[in-house]
Amino acid sequence: MDGFLLVDKPKNMTSHDVVLSLKRRFKFNKIGHTGTLDPFASGLLIMCIGKATKLSDMFLNMNKSYEGTIVFNKHYDTYDTTGKVLETSRQVIDEEQLKIAVHEMIKAYDQLPPMYAAIKIDGKKLYELAREGIEVEREKRAVEIFDFKLTTPLKNLEVDFTIDVSKGTYIRSVAVDLATKIGTYAALKELRRTKIGDYNINQAKKLDNIATSDMITLDTYFKTYPKLILSPYLIKLVKNGVYLDERQTTMDSDFVVYDENQQMIAFYQKIKDHVYKPVLIF
Numbered sequence: 512m513d514g515f516l517l518v519d520k521p522k523n524m525t526s527h528d529v530v531l532s533l534k535r536r537f538k539f540n541k542i543g544h545t546g547t548l549d550p551f552a553s554g555l556l557i558m559c560i561g562k563a564t565k566l567s568d569m570f571l572n573m574n575k576s577y578e579g580t581i582v583f584n585k586h587y588d589t590y591d592t593t594g595k596v597l598e599t600s601r602q603v604i605d606e607e608q609l610k611i612a613v614h615e616m617i618k619a620y621d622q623l624p625p626m627y628a629a630i631k632i633d634g635k636k637l638y639e640l641a642r643e644g645i646e647v648e649r650e651k652r653a654v655e656i657f658d659f660k661l662t663t664p665l666k667n668l669e670v671d672f673t674i675d676v677s678k679g680t681y682i683r684s685v686a687v688d689l690a691t692k693i694g695t696y697a698a699l700k701e702l703r704r705t706k707i708g709d710y711n712i713n714q715a716k717k718l719d720n721i722a723t724s725d726m727i728t729l730d731t732y733f734k735t736y737p738k739l740i741l742s743p744y745l746i747k748l749v750k751n752g753v754y755l756d757e758r759q760t761t762m763d764s765d766f767v768v769y770d771e772n773q774q775m776i777a778f779y780q781k782i783k784d785h786v787y788k789p790v791l792i793f
Contacts, residue, residue: 557710
Protein backbone atom coordinates (compact mmCIF):
# COMPACT_ATOMS: atom_id res chain seq x y z
CA MET A 512 0.00 0.00 0.00
CA ASP A 513 1.24 3.43 -0.98
CA GLY A 514 -0.36 6.70 0.06
CA PHE A 515 -1.22 8.98 2.97
CA LEU A 516 -3.24 8.68 6.17
CA LEU A 517 -4.54 11.79 7.94
CA VAL A 518 -4.40 11.14 11.69
CA ASP A 519 -5.81 13.24 14.52
CA LYS A 520 -2.96 12.70 16.96
CA PRO A 521 -4.05 12.54 20.61
CA LYS A 522 -2.30 14.42 23.39
CA ASN A 523 0.45 12.76 25.45
CA MET A 524 1.69 10.71 22.52
CA THR A 525 4.79 11.35 20.42
CA SER A 526 4.64 11.46 16.62
CA HIS A 527 6.93 8.41 16.62
CA ASP A 528 4.43 6.58 18.85
CA VAL A 529 1.81 7.12 16.14
CA VAL A 530 4.18 5.67 13.53
CA LEU A 531 4.79 2.56 15.66
CA SER A 532 1.09 2.12 16.42
CA LEU A 533 0.08 2.15 12.75
CA LYS A 534 3.05 0.02 11.71
CA ARG A 535 2.12 -2.71 14.20
CA ARG A 536 -1.61 -2.60 13.46
CA PHE A 537 -1.41 -2.66 9.66
CA LYS A 538 1.99 -4.38 9.19
CA PHE A 539 3.28 -1.52 7.04
CA ASN A 540 6.84 -2.09 5.80
CA LYS A 541 7.55 1.63 5.34
CA ILE A 542 5.83 4.43 7.20
CA GLY A 543 6.82 7.88 8.41
CA HIS A 544 5.28 11.19 9.46
CA THR A 545 5.64 14.56 7.79
CA GLY A 546 6.69 16.77 10.69
CA THR A 547 6.87 16.30 14.45
CA LEU A 548 3.92 17.36 16.58
CA ASP A 549 4.85 17.84 20.25
CA PRO A 550 3.63 15.16 22.70
CA PHE A 551 1.53 17.71 24.64
CA ALA A 552 -0.14 18.83 21.38
CA SER A 553 -2.91 17.20 19.38
CA GLY A 554 -4.11 17.49 15.83
CA LEU A 555 -3.30 16.79 12.23
CA LEU A 556 -0.41 14.42 11.51
CA ILE A 557 0.06 13.24 7.93
CA MET A 558 1.49 9.74 7.63
CA CYS A 559 3.31 8.56 4.49
CA ILE A 560 2.97 4.88 3.64
CA GLY A 561 5.15 2.79 1.30
CA LYS A 562 6.47 4.70 -1.71
CA ALA A 563 4.82 7.87 -0.40
CA THR A 564 7.56 8.12 2.26
CA LYS A 565 9.71 9.67 -0.49
CA LEU A 566 7.30 12.61 -0.56
CA SER A 567 7.46 13.61 3.12
CA ASP A 568 9.56 16.71 2.38
CA MET A 569 6.73 18.14 0.31
CA PHE A 570 4.54 18.32 3.42
CA LEU A 571 7.35 19.66 5.60
CA ASN A 572 7.50 22.67 3.27
CA MET A 573 3.78 23.42 3.49
CA ASN A 574 2.23 26.21 5.59
CA LYS A 575 0.44 25.14 8.77
CA SER A 576 -2.38 26.34 11.03
CA TYR A 577 -2.90 25.88 14.77
CA GLU A 578 -5.20 26.78 17.62
CA GLY A 579 -4.27 26.85 21.26
CA THR A 580 -4.00 28.61 24.61
CA ILE A 581 -1.26 30.93 25.89
CA VAL A 582 -0.68 31.51 29.60
CA PHE A 583 1.26 34.58 30.72
CA ASN A 584 3.72 35.57 33.48
CA LYS A 585 5.65 32.29 33.69
CA HIS A 586 8.68 31.22 31.68
CA TYR A 587 9.19 27.45 31.26
CA ASP A 588 12.30 25.68 29.99
CA THR A 589 10.19 23.88 27.37
CA TYR A 590 8.22 27.04 26.36
CA ASP A 591 5.08 25.09 27.31
CA THR A 592 3.47 24.26 30.64
CA THR A 593 4.79 20.68 30.71
CA GLY A 594 8.24 21.96 31.64
CA LYS A 595 9.96 23.52 34.63
CA VAL A 596 9.23 27.11 35.63
CA LEU A 597 12.39 29.22 35.34
CA GLU A 598 11.03 32.76 35.84
CA THR A 599 7.82 34.39 37.02
CA SER A 600 6.34 37.87 36.72
CA ARG A 601 3.52 39.84 38.27
CA GLN A 602 2.97 41.90 35.14
CA VAL A 603 -0.55 43.25 34.72
CA ILE A 604 -1.51 42.37 31.15
CA ASP A 605 -3.27 45.14 29.28
CA GLU A 606 -5.62 43.43 26.81
CA GLU A 607 -5.50 46.23 24.24
CA GLN A 608 -1.69 46.25 24.36
CA LEU A 609 -1.76 42.48 23.91
CA LYS A 610 -4.01 42.76 20.83
CA ILE A 611 -1.66 45.34 19.31
CA ALA A 612 1.35 43.08 19.95
CA VAL A 613 -0.45 40.13 18.33
CA HIS A 614 -1.19 42.22 15.24
CA GLU A 615 2.43 43.41 15.04
CA MET A 616 3.62 39.79 14.90
CA ILE A 617 1.88 39.16 11.56
CA LYS A 618 5.03 39.40 9.48
CA ALA A 619 8.23 37.60 8.50
CA TYR A 620 10.91 37.53 11.20
CA ASP A 621 13.90 35.56 12.47
CA GLN A 622 12.77 33.19 15.21
CA LEU A 623 14.87 31.46 17.87
CA PRO A 624 13.80 27.81 18.21
CA PRO A 625 13.26 26.45 21.75
CA MET A 626 15.85 24.12 23.25
CA TYR A 627 13.16 21.44 23.41
CA ALA A 628 12.99 20.92 19.64
CA ALA A 629 13.72 18.13 17.18
CA ILE A 630 16.36 20.17 15.33
CA LYS A 631 19.71 18.37 15.18
CA ILE A 632 23.03 20.00 16.10
CA ASP A 633 26.14 17.88 15.52
CA GLY A 634 23.95 14.83 15.07
CA LYS A 635 22.04 15.22 18.33
CA LYS A 636 18.51 16.56 18.74
CA LEU A 637 18.13 19.73 20.78
CA TYR A 638 15.64 18.16 23.17
CA GLU A 639 18.10 15.35 23.90
CA LEU A 640 20.70 17.95 24.90
CA ALA A 641 18.11 19.85 26.93
CA ARG A 642 17.23 16.71 28.91
CA GLU A 643 20.91 16.39 29.79
CA GLY A 644 20.85 19.95 31.11
CA ILE A 645 22.90 21.26 28.19
CA GLU A 646 21.87 24.48 26.49
CA VAL A 647 23.54 25.30 23.19
CA GLU A 648 23.52 28.33 20.97
CA ARG A 649 20.79 28.08 18.33
CA GLU A 650 20.63 29.88 15.04
CA LYS A 651 17.54 31.97 14.38
CA ARG A 652 15.43 30.81 11.46
CA ALA A 653 13.44 32.85 8.96
CA VAL A 654 9.72 32.21 9.53
CA GLU A 655 6.51 34.05 8.70
CA ILE A 656 3.21 34.53 10.51
CA PHE A 657 0.42 35.03 7.97
CA ASP A 658 -2.44 35.46 10.43
CA PHE A 659 -2.69 35.58 14.24
CA LYS A 660 -5.92 36.14 16.16
CA LEU A 661 -7.03 36.04 19.79
CA THR A 662 -10.30 34.10 19.94
CA THR A 663 -11.25 34.66 23.61
CA PRO A 664 -10.94 37.54 26.06
CA LEU A 665 -7.92 37.45 28.40
CA LYS A 666 -9.00 35.70 31.61
CA ASN A 667 -6.88 34.45 34.51
CA LEU A 668 -3.78 35.32 32.46
CA GLU A 669 -4.86 32.96 29.68
CA VAL A 670 -6.07 33.58 26.14
CA ASP A 671 -7.01 31.33 23.19
CA PHE A 672 -5.71 31.96 19.68
CA THR A 673 -5.55 30.77 16.09
CA ILE A 674 -2.47 31.19 13.90
CA ASP A 675 -1.36 30.50 10.31
CA VAL A 676 2.40 30.15 9.80
CA SER A 677 5.14 29.17 7.37
CA LYS A 678 7.13 25.95 7.56
CA GLY A 679 9.55 25.69 10.47
CA THR A 680 7.66 28.04 12.79
CA TYR A 681 7.61 27.04 16.46
CA ILE A 682 4.35 28.13 18.07
CA ARG A 683 5.96 27.78 21.51
CA SER A 684 8.51 30.39 20.43
CA VAL A 685 5.69 32.60 19.10
CA ALA A 686 4.16 32.63 22.60
CA VAL A 687 7.51 33.57 24.17
CA ASP A 688 8.16 36.26 21.54
CA LEU A 689 4.68 37.72 22.01
CA ALA A 690 5.20 37.98 25.77
CA THR A 691 8.57 39.67 25.27
CA LYS A 692 6.84 42.39 23.23
CA ILE A 693 4.63 43.27 26.22
CA GLY A 694 7.34 42.90 28.85
CA THR A 695 6.52 39.57 30.44
CA TYR A 696 6.76 35.77 30.05
CA ALA A 697 4.43 33.25 28.42
CA ALA A 698 4.10 29.61 27.42
CA LEU A 699 1.72 27.36 25.58
CA LYS A 700 -0.87 25.61 27.69
CA GLU A 701 -2.66 23.92 24.77
CA LEU A 702 -1.83 23.40 21.10
CA ARG A 703 -3.72 21.73 18.27
CA ARG A 704 -2.63 21.59 14.63
CA THR A 705 -5.62 22.18 12.38
CA LYS A 706 -4.17 22.40 8.89
CA ILE A 707 -1.18 21.34 6.76
CA GLY A 708 -1.26 22.81 3.26
CA ASP A 709 -4.74 22.05 1.89
CA TYR A 710 -5.38 19.24 4.39
CA ASN A 711 -7.67 20.03 7.33
CA ILE A 712 -8.14 18.38 10.71
CA ASN A 713 -11.78 17.71 9.73
CA GLN A 714 -10.48 15.21 7.16
CA ALA A 715 -8.46 13.29 9.77
CA LYS A 716 -9.47 10.23 11.76
CA LYS A 717 -8.78 9.43 15.39
CA LEU A 718 -5.91 6.98 15.73
CA ASP A 719 -8.14 4.21 17.12
CA ASN A 720 -10.69 4.63 14.30
CA ILE A 721 -8.45 4.93 11.26
CA ALA A 722 -8.45 2.17 8.64
CA THR A 723 -6.48 1.41 5.48
CA SER A 724 -9.62 2.35 3.52
CA ASP A 725 -9.01 5.94 4.68
CA MET A 726 -5.77 6.08 2.73
CA ILE A 727 -5.32 8.81 0.11
CA THR A 728 -3.78 6.82 -2.74
CA LEU A 729 -1.02 8.18 -4.95
CA ASP A 730 -3.46 8.13 -7.88
CA THR A 731 -5.80 10.42 -5.97
CA TYR A 732 -3.05 12.65 -4.64
CA PHE A 733 -1.49 13.29 -8.05
CA LYS A 734 -4.65 13.53 -10.16
CA THR A 735 -4.52 17.35 -10.24
CA TYR A 736 -0.83 17.54 -11.18
CA PRO A 737 0.21 18.42 -14.75
CA LYS A 738 0.76 15.42 -17.02
CA LEU A 739 3.67 14.68 -19.33
CA ILE A 740 3.11 11.74 -21.72
CA LEU A 741 6.33 10.25 -23.07
CA SER A 742 7.27 7.67 -25.69
CA PRO A 743 8.16 4.07 -24.77
CA TYR A 744 11.86 4.84 -25.33
CA LEU A 745 11.80 7.75 -22.85
CA ILE A 746 9.66 5.78 -20.38
CA LYS A 747 12.48 3.23 -20.11
CA LEU A 748 14.89 6.04 -19.25
CA VAL A 749 12.44 7.55 -16.74
CA LYS A 750 12.15 4.19 -14.96
CA ASN A 751 15.94 4.26 -14.58
CA GLY A 752 15.81 7.68 -12.91
CA VAL A 753 16.93 9.95 -15.74
CA TYR A 754 16.61 13.72 -15.29
CA LEU A 755 14.44 15.52 -17.85
CA ASP A 756 15.06 18.89 -19.49
CA GLU A 757 13.77 21.27 -22.18
CA ARG A 758 14.03 18.49 -24.79
CA GLN A 759 11.04 16.82 -23.11
CA THR A 760 9.15 19.77 -21.55
CA THR A 761 9.41 23.42 -20.50
CA MET A 762 6.80 23.17 -17.74
CA ASP A 763 7.21 25.67 -14.92
CA SER A 764 6.07 23.26 -12.20
CA ASP A 765 6.30 19.73 -10.84
CA PHE A 766 4.52 17.08 -12.93
CA VAL A 767 3.72 13.40 -13.35
CA VAL A 768 5.06 11.35 -16.26
CA TYR A 769 2.59 8.96 -17.90
CA ASP A 770 3.11 6.40 -20.61
CA GLU A 771 1.01 6.24 -23.76
CA ASN A 772 -1.47 3.94 -21.96
CA GLN A 773 -2.14 6.66 -19.34
CA GLN A 774 -0.29 4.75 -16.63
CA MET A 775 1.53 6.84 -14.00
CA ILE A 776 5.26 6.23 -14.26
CA ALA A 777 7.06 8.84 -12.14
CA PHE A 778 6.72 12.10 -10.25
CA TYR A 779 9.20 14.85 -11.17
CA GLN A 780 10.10 18.07 -9.36
CA LYS A 781 11.41 21.18 -11.08
CA ILE A 782 14.82 21.98 -9.56
CA LYS A 783 15.69 24.90 -11.85
CA ASP A 784 14.56 26.28 -15.19
CA HIS A 785 13.97 23.40 -17.58
CA VAL A 786 15.63 20.80 -15.32
CA TYR A 787 13.47 18.20 -13.58
CA LYS A 788 14.45 15.56 -11.02
CA PRO A 789 12.67 12.22 -10.51
CA VAL A 790 11.43 12.01 -6.91
CA LEU A 791 9.28 8.92 -7.08
CA ILE A 792 9.07 6.05 -9.59
CA PHE A 793 5.66 4.40 -9.31
